[in-house]
Structure formats: structure tokens, C-alpha cells
Amino acid sequence: MITIDVNGTQHQVDIEPDTPLLWVLRDVIGLTGTKFGCGIAECGACTVHINGRAMRSCSVPIGVLDGATILTIEGLSSDASHPVQKAWVAEDVPQCGYCQSGQIMATVAFLKDFPNPTDADINANITNICRCGTYERLRRAIHRAADLMKA
Amino acid sequence: MSGHRNTVQAGKSNRQDAVAFTRRHFIIAGATAAGGLAVGIGMLPRAAKALTVAAKPWDGNASSPYDLDAWIAIEPDDSVLIRYARSEMGQGSMTALPMIVAEELQCDWSKVRVEYASPNRSVRENNVYGDMSSVGSHSVRDSRIKLQQVGASARERLIAAAAAQWNVPASECKAADSVVSHAASGRRINYGALASAAAQIKLAAEPAIKAPEHYTFIGKPQPRVDVPLKVNGAAQYAIDTRLPDMVYAAIAQCPVPGGTLASVDEAPLKNMPGIVQVVRLKDAVAVVATDTFWRAKQGLARLHPEWNVGAAGSTDSAQFVKEYRDAALSGTAAVARNDGDVDSALSASGAKTLTSLYEVPYLAHATMEPMNATVHWQGDRLDVWVGTQAADRALKVAAETAGLKPEQVYIHNTFVGGGFGRKSRNDEMVQAIEIAKAINRPVKLVWTREDDMRHDRFRPQAAISFKGALDANGRPTALYIRTAVGSILRSLRINKVENGIEPMAIEGLANNPYQIANTKVECALKNTHIPVAFWRSVGASQNAFAIESFIDEMAHAAGRDPYQFRRAMLGSRPDWIKVLDTVVENSNWGRSLGPGRAQGLAIHECYGTIVGEVAEITISPQGALKVDRITLAADSGHVVNPLGFAEQMEGGVIFALTAALYGKVTVKNGVPEQGNFDTYPMVRLAQAPKIDVHFAMTGGKKWGGAGEPGGAPTAAAVCNAIFALTGKRIRSLPIMDHDLSGSA
Numbered sequence: 001m002i003t004i005d006v007n008g009t010q011h012q013v014d015i016e017p018d019t020p021l022l023w024v025l026r027d028v029i030g031l032t033g034t035k036f037g038c039g040i041a042e043c044g045a046c047t048v049h050i051n052g053r054a055m056r057s058c059s060v061p062i063g064v065l066d067g068a069t070i071l072t073i074e075g076l077s078s079d080a081s082h083p084v085q086k087a088w089v090a091e092d093v094p095q096c097g098y099c100q101s102g103q104i105m106a107t108v109a110f111l112k113d114f115p116n117p118t119d120a121d122i123n124a125n126i127t128n129i130c131r132c133g134t135y136e137r138l139r140r141a142i143h144r145a146a147d148l149m150k151a
Numbered sequence: 152m153s154g155h156r157n158t159v160q161a162g163k164s165n166r167q168d169a170v171a172f173t174r175r176h177f178i179i180a181g182a183t184a185a186g187g188l189a190v191g192i193g194m195l196p197r198a199a200k201a202l203t204v205a206a207k208p209w210d211g212n213a214s215s216p217y218d219l220d221a222w223i224a225i226e227p228d229d230s231v232l233i234r235y236a237r238s239e240m241g242q243g244s245m246t247a248l249p250m251i252v253a254e255e256l257q258c259d260w261s262k263v264r265v266e267y268a269s270p271n272r273s274v275r276e277n278n279v280y281g282d283m284s285s286v287g288s289h290s291v292r293d294s295r296i297k298l299q300q301v302g303a304s305a306r307e308r309l310i311a312a313a314a315a316q317w318n319v320p321a322s323e324c325k326a327a328d329s330v331v332s333h334a335a336s337g338r339r340i341n342y343g344a345l346a347s348a349a350a351q352i353k354l355a356a357e358p359a360i361k362a363p364e365h366y367t368f369i370g371k372p373q374p375r376v377d378v379p380l381k382v383n384g385a386a387q388y389a390i391d392t393r394l395p396d397m398v399y400a401a402i403a404q405c406p407v408p409g410g411t412l413a414s415v416d417e418a419p420l421k422n423m424p425g426i427v428q429v430v431r432l433k434d435a436v437a438v439v440a441t442d443t444f445w446r447a448k449q450g451l452a453r454l455h456p457e458w459n460v461g462a463a464g465s466t467d468s469a470q471f472v473k474e475y476r477d478a479a480l481s482g483t484a485a486v487a488r489n490d491g492d493v494d495s496a497l498s499a500s501g502a503k504t505l506t507s508l509y510e511v512p513y514l515a516h517a518t519m520e521p522m523n524a525t526v527h528w529q530g531d532r533l534d535v536w537v538g539t540q541a542a543d544r545a546l547k548v549a550a551e552t553a554g555l556k557p558e559q560v561y562i563h564n565t566f567v568g569g570g571f572g573r574k575s576r577n578d579e580m581v582q583a584i585e586i587a588k589a590i591n592r593p594v595k596l597v598w599t600r601e602d603d604m605r606h607d608r609f610r611p612q613a614a615i616s617f618k619g620a621l622d623a624n625g626r627p628t629a630l631y632i633r634t635a636v637g638s639i640l641r642s643l644r645i646n647k648v649e650n651g652i653e654p655m656a657i658e659g660l661a662n663n664p665y666q667i668a669n670t671k672v673e674c675a676l677k678n679t680h681i682p683v684a685f686w687r688s689v690g691a692s693q694n695a696f697a698i699e700s701f702i703d704e705m706a707h708a709a710g711r712d713p714y715q716f717r718r719a720m721l722g723s724r725p726d727w728i729k730v731l732d733t734v735v736e737n738s739n740w741g742r743s744l745g746p747g748r749a750q751g752l753a754i755h756e757c758y759g760t761i762v763g764e765v766a767e768i769t770i771s772p773q774g775a776l777k778v779d780r781i782t783l784a785a786d787s788g789h790v791v792n793p794l795g796f797a798e799q800m801e802g803g804v805i806f807a808l809t810a811a812l813y814g815k816v817t818v819k820n821g822v823p824e825q826g827n828f829d830t831y832p833m834v835r836l837a838q839a840p841k842i843d844v845h846f847a848m849t850g851g852k853k854w855g856g857a858g859e860p861g862g863a864p865t866a867a868a869v870c871n872a873i874f875a876l877t878g879k880r881i882r883s884l885p886i887m888d889h890d891l892s893g894s895a
């Protein structure tokens with residue numbers, strides 16, 4: 001039995017330890033905002049925060065997470081009021097939207113380390129794939145979110 | 152069947168309870184599940200309201216007590232529900248199409264909600280929603296007049312209802328901002344108070360619709376209505392479907408397309424907990440597990456199915472490359488265009504001639520959401536949750552697969568996590584229905600990324616040969632083109648293409664607008680066992696690369712500036728000239744960018760929209776290519792939502808740039824080799840150029856598409872820049888296969 005805290009709620013999960021966190025979140029707990037895109041840590045669609053760090057949940061087995069604190073897109077805010085979410089809306093970023101939970105979670109963690117990001121910082125650290133090609137607006141939204149967080 | 156169970160403690164999460172409640176609600180109300188996701192227009196407060204609607208989607212009849220008709224419902228609080236009969240996969244038509252209705256309805260846009268129209272209702276109500284597909288960038292182009300009519304008719308009925316109530320002539324009443332008013336008496340009444348009376352009114356004649364010059368709302372940029380649901384995990388994709396008692400399926404399909412399952416030994420699964428069943432399909436085997444997709448996938452990995460692959464199992468890419476090349480250079484082909492006398496012009500004395508062969512590989516769609524479908528089959532009723540670009544077609548296919556009548560089938564279209572042409576054929580849905588039939592439980596089938604990439608219906612491989620001639624003054628006198636390419640229509644069994652000419656194959660080649668007196672275009676259709684289909688930009692995805700690169704070659708051979716060379720051949724096309732001039736002006740075409748940098752130009756028209764692009768690139772001494780900027784100008788005639796249109800241009804450029812830089816699916820022993828993003832790389836933020844979109848709209852009768860055209864010229868613009876910088880002509884994609892080191 002593994003105990004994890006997801007968005008402030010304790011969950012006890014009884015499942016094979018090699019099961020990736022992604023499938024525990026989606027199929028067992030029922031939080032489907034975190035997406036499956038590749039399963040091999042390449043795309044970032046499954047990004048969540050584990051103990052405050054952005055991780056690709058498709059490649060983190062549940063067995064190593066006993067006692068961990070997990071934040072998913074559903075737990076970021078109750079009303080889409082997080083500055084990153086606001087910036088995403090203001091810049092009209094999402095197209096199909098499927099990658100965007102991961103993009104947002106990656107950005108939230110990134111801005112903690114880079115409160116004044118340059119484009120080079122963004123390029124080096126936000127490596128999630130967006131097949132719809134929303135990068136133009138995504139980049140603008142990251143800068144806008146950084147500004148909002150300072151305001 | 153195993154009794155394995157997982158314990159999950161919902162703890163104190165309200166969200167969990169809410170989800171559980173929704174599921175129960177679905178079951179109770181679920182006798183008639185159908186219809187749509189509802190989303191709110193406007194910013195966050197609105198979205199929060201809309202979410203309460205979205206939390207119980209798929210309402211059975213997809214009708215409302217406040218229906219004015221199948222398209223519009225107006226509630227007593229004045230909120231307007233507009234039903235949307237296409238598929239939102241990121242291209243923005245869930246915003247653009249309701250805007251068209253609102254233009255005529257004269258309603259307050261902040262009071263509008265949008266909901267998916269029900270394909271089942273369409274079946275029951277005499278095809279009321281018509282063609283429900285989102286393909287070929289046609290949603291706006293094919294729906295505009297109809298949706299204007301829908302809005303205008305509703306407005307006139309609201310006016311008629313008010314006029315009757317006031318006992319005044321309808322002609323004295325006016326509708327604006329969700330209010331009907333009568334100027335002479337100063338009376339006003341809200342739409343919400345008129346809806347039930349308006350629903351009863353039959354107009355003697357349908358009202359005329361507005362001409363574009365009278366639009367007051369269409370053409371004004373609007374934020375996309377689905378965005379608020381896509382920043383907090385609320386948007387429901389097919390893969391997010393959860394049903395009570397649902398089980399999970401993973402599938403292994405014959406690795407060689409067209410092959411069949413020979414045998415599979417189930418013994419390795421004997422003691423594995425949580426496995427429900429192994430299901431054999433004609434060309435695949437599925438493993439069904441109780442609690443997670445992961446378990447199903449792990450179970451599947453233990454199986455070693457045997458396949459019948461036939462002769463296709465010994466083919467490979469080297470062979471295909473040779474076959475397409477041969478077909479482009481020799482043998483017979485159908486003639487799609489023949490102006491003047493190309494042969495004489497090519498052999499005329501004094502003519503300067505050039506020949507080239509351009510080649511492109513198969514490409515995968517790689518939509519971000521892999522193929523998946525959830526099916527609930529209850530004997531006389533079939534419910535399917537699937538991301539589809541054609542819900543009406545999916546309904547027919549589902550009914551045929553299940554042996555049910557169309558009215559017994561409910562397709563619950565969801566937000567689609569990328570389409571790009573892949574999700575107009577729902578192969579995954581057919582499999583999921585067959586699995587559901589075998590196990591008699593609600594089941595969710597998910598393809599892994601590897602399944603999705605290797606069992607795609609690919610962008611066709613092609614070889615395109617060119618011959619050109621210039622006279623002594625550098626003026627073009629002849630252009631000969633032959634394309635050898637896979638037939639999409641034959642592969643999809645839509646059409647046999649008896650005359651050997653497929654519109655997609657010659658798109659942009661046969662109808663190129665350059666005035667060259669002797670022009671001949673030939674088409675050699677040739678398929679392999681690899682299935683091919685529509686892929687964003689379709690024929691233009693390879694043809695624009697080829698023809699715009701060759702035109703660049705001719706310009707350089709003529710010693711002319713590539714912009715001036717093109718412009719001089721466009722005498723009959725002021726719209727092309729406008730696009731060309733706009734992109735050149737905004738890109739500062741021709742200025743020197745300093746060492747290691749250069750510009751390239753390309754222009755193309757497809758799906759009714761002309762797009763011109765200037766690429767600015769840098770190549771390092773080590774040969775690393777970076778596309779720094781794409782300046783883009785577009786003419787679609789008119790545009791409904793300029794914001795959404797610009798986003799489609801940007802997205803189209805990135806999609807095409809990924810293909811140009813990295814895209815290739817190769818075949819070995821009949822099997823597509825690339826399976827995931829490690830071997831089929833994508834442009835990410837670090838590679839994404841700055842993209843500047845400029846409008847060069849020419850109005851008139853033209854309503855061009857948005858989804859397909861943006862990326863058409865990108866590969867050629869980049870490759871023409873590479874030539875300008877290095878003198879190296881890229882004649883095959885992807886660019887990553889070429890060594891650019893030491894050339895800049």
C-alpha cells in the first residue's frame with residue numbers, strides 16, 4: 001500500500017509498484033487533466049509536480065513515491081486564477097489543448113527557478129512538445145506569467 | 152477474470168465526489184446519452200459557469216426545453232446556446248462558427264454558450280446538422296451561408312414573436328444585443344422572454360442574409376471559447392472518458408500494414424492479476440485489464456503473436472524510393488495540364504534548361520492525443536466516446552460495425568487532441584466496438600504512441616520531377632512537372648481514380664498560377680502497402696516544397712531576384728501579387744543579415760488561401776541550422792476570427808517546420824520504423840522561430856481555409872534560404888539528412 005498526497009488529499013494505492021504515476025492519477029484516482037502523450041518522458045504532456053519539482057509522471061513508478069506530495073493541473077487553483085493560467089488565457093495559447101496541462105505545470109515550476117526568464121532560459125528548460133505549434137503564444141504567456149507573478 | 156482489486160481512498164476530496172456523482176448521474180440519466188460538451192464564451196467567471204454544464208456532458212437528447220430549433224436554444228435568463236456541428240481539435244471552429252450565427256442573431260456574445268451538436272439527433276431529425284466533418288479546412292467555408300441563415304431565421308422569429316405580442320408590424324421592430332425593440336412605442340423585450348413563442352413561429356419566407364460588407368461582428372478578433380477549459384484540466388478528451396464498470400484495453404496490431412493475426416498463445420497471462428480477457432481481431436490482438444491501461448499494456452507485452460504478413464513483409468524504404476523515382480522519371484503518367492508545347496520549348500535553340508528531382512518520405516500525424524475510443528454496448532444501444540473529425544461518418548461506421556440502426560448509436564464527440572487529418576478515419580473506434588462486443592463491458596481502448604505512429608495512415612511518399620527552360624533574356628518558357636505519389640483516395644477506398652489524376656496529388660502543381668506559356672503537369676499514382684491519407688496541407692505538404700524550390704532554382708538560373716522573378720509571372724493574379732508584396736515588405740526582403748544568415752521566399756495557395764512566407768535562417772560553421780523568423784502574409788479573402796486565423800497560420804508553420812527539419816517515416820521489412828518522439832523528433836520551443844502573421848485579404852467572393860494553408864510554403868522558404876546562404880540545394884526532406892557543415 002502506497003500513500004500519496006495529491007492536491008491536498010491523501011490516497012492509498014494498492015497496485016504493482018512499477019505502475020507509472022500517470023496511470024495511477026488517470027485510471028485509479030480519476031484525475032484526467034494529466035495527459036498521456038508518449039510514455040517515455042519525451043513529450044511532457046504528463047508533467048506534474050512531485051514534492052515541488054516538475055516531473056514526467058509517465059516515467060515515475062508509483063513504488064518510489066510513498067509519502068510524496070503531488071500537484072496536478074486540477075490542484076493548481078480552484079478557479080484558474082494561478083498567474084500562469086491567467087497568462088495562458090490572456091494570450092489565447094491552447095489550440096487542441098492536449099499538451100497544455102503539461103506546459104502549464106512545467107512553466108509553474110520553471111518560474112520558481114527563473115522568475116525573470118530570458119528566451120534562452122525558456123528554450124533550455126521548457127522542452128514539452130506542442131504538436132499544434134502554439135510556441136509563439138506559449139513563449140509570450142511565459143513572459144506574461146512572470147510579470148504577473150511579480151505584480 | 153480475476154478478482155484483483157485496488158483500494159483507492161477518495162479521502163476528503165470534493166472533486167472526487169463530484170466526479171463520482173457525475174458518473175452516477177450519467178447512469179441514471181444515461182438512458183439517452185448523446186450530444187455535447189458545453190463551454191462558456193468569455194473569460195473566467197463565465198467559464199466557471201459553463202463548467203457546471205460541462206460536468207454532465209453528453210445529455211441524452213441533446214435538446215433543451217428552450218430550443219428555438221436544433222441549432223439554437225435561448226433560456227429565460229437570456230443565455231444563448233449555439234450548437235456546433237463540427238469538431239474542435241484546436242483549429243478554432245468552435246469559436247468561428249458560432250460567431251457566424253451570432254452575427255445574424257444579433258445576440259450578446261457574452262451570453263453565448265457552445266455545445267457539440269448530436270450526430271444522433273441529426274439522424275433522428277432528418278440530417279439537420281448535415282455534414283459534420285472537419286477536414287480540408289472547410290468548416291467555415293462550407294458552413295457560413297447555412298449558419299448565417301440559421302442565425303437570421305432565429306432573429307426574425309424572435310422579432311415576429313415580439314411584434315405579435317405588441318400587435319405591431321414586425322417591420323417596425325429591430326433586434327440588437329439580445330433585445331427586440333419597437334422604436335415608436337419605446338418598448339423592449341429580451342430574447343429570453345420571447346424564445347418559447349419564437350419557437351412556434353414559422354416564417355413565410357427565410358430572411359436574406361448579410362453580405363460581408365455589412366458584418367459588424369465577423370472579422371473582429373475573439374478569444375477562443377474553449378481556452379478557459381484548456382488551462383485547468385477540465386476539457387474532456389475521448390481518452391478522459393470514465394464509465395462505471397469500465398475496463399481497459401491495449402492492442403497489438405499486425406506490424407506490417409495489411410497483414411493478419413495468425414495465432415497467439417495466451418498462456419503467459421495465466422497467472423497475471425487483473426487480466427479480463429484476450430480478444431482476437433482479424434489483424435490484431437487486444438488484452439483487456441480491470442483497472443488501468445498500464446496493466447493491459449503490461450499484459451500485452453507478455454504475448455508474442457504470430458502474424459501473416461505476405462510479400463509486403465520484405466519491402467523497405469530504399470525500394471520505395473527507387474520505385475517513386477522511376478515513376479517520376481520514366482514510364483507513363485496521366486496528363487493533368489498541357490499548355491503550349493513543352494517538348495519543343497525545352498529543346499528550343501538558345502534555351503537554358505534545368506532539371507531536378509524532389510523527394511519526400513512518409514510522414515506520421517502524431518497527434519498529441521494518441522488514438523483511443525471508449526465504447527459502451529448495451530445490446531440495442533451503442534455509445535461511443537471518440538475524438539473524431541467526422542462524427543456523422545463515425546456514427547455510420549459504428550452502426551455498421553455493431554449491426555445496429557444509426558438511431559441506436561450515440562457518438563459522443565469530445566475535444567480532439569489534435570486531428571491534422573488522422574481522425575477522419577476512426578480505426579480505433581472500430582476495434583473498440585469489436586472488443587466491447589467480445590467482453591460485454593464498457594471498455595476504453597488506448598493506442599500507445601508507438602501504435603499511433605506505426606499504424607498511422609501516413610502522408611504519402613512522393614518523387615516529383617521538373618524540367619524548366621529560360622530564354623536568352625532569362626524569361627521562363629517551359630515548365631514540366633511529373634509527380635509520382637501515393638493515391639489517398641485509393642488507399643482510403645473512397646474512389647478508384649480511374650483517370651489516374653487525383654486532385655490532392657496535383658494540388659498546387661497543375662493549378663499553379665505562374666504564366667509560363669508551355670506548361671505540362673503529369674500525375675503517376677502509385678501505392679505501396681503503407682496506407683496513406685490526408686495530412687495537414689495534404690498535397691501541398693509536398694508539392695509546395697517541390698515547385699517553390701524549383702521556381703527558386705529557375706530564378707537563380709535566370710540571374711533574377713526570386714521575388715521579382717515570381718512577380719513577373721503573376722500578371723493574372725493580383726491576389727498572389729498582394730500576398731507576395733505584403734510578405735516582402737514586412738520581411739525587409741533583400742536586406743543583408745550578416746554572416747551566416749539569409750532569407751528565402753516561397754508562396755503557395757491551397758484550400759482557397761494564399762500564403763507567402765519569408766524564412767530567415769542562421770547556419771553555424773558546424774552546420775547547425777536555426778530558423779530564426781518566419782514572416783507570413785495570407786489572403787483567405789475574408790476571415791471570421793482573425794485571432795484564430797493567425798493561430799492557425801502559426802501552428803501550420805510549426806507543423807510544416809517539424810516535417811521539413813526532421814520528418815520521415817521509413818520502412819523496414821514492411822514495418823514503419825519510427826515509433827515515438829525519440830526517433831520522430833518535433834520542433835520544440837528552442838527550435839521555434841518567431842512568426843509574424845500579416846493579413847493581405849482581398850475580400851470578394853473568396854473564403855479560404857485556415858487549418859491547412861499556413862505551413863504549405865514553409866519547407867521551400869527554409870530550403871531557399873539555405874540555398875541563398877550556402878549554394879546548396881536541398882532536394883529531399885528532411886533537412887536533417889543533409890550535412891550543412893562548412894557550407895555557410
Ligand code: FES
Nearest residue numbers: 037038039044058
Ligand atoms: S507522456 Fe510522459 S513525457 Fe510524454
Ligand code: FES
Nearest residue numbers: 096097130131132
Ligand atoms: S495545443 Fe495541441 S498539442 Fe499543444
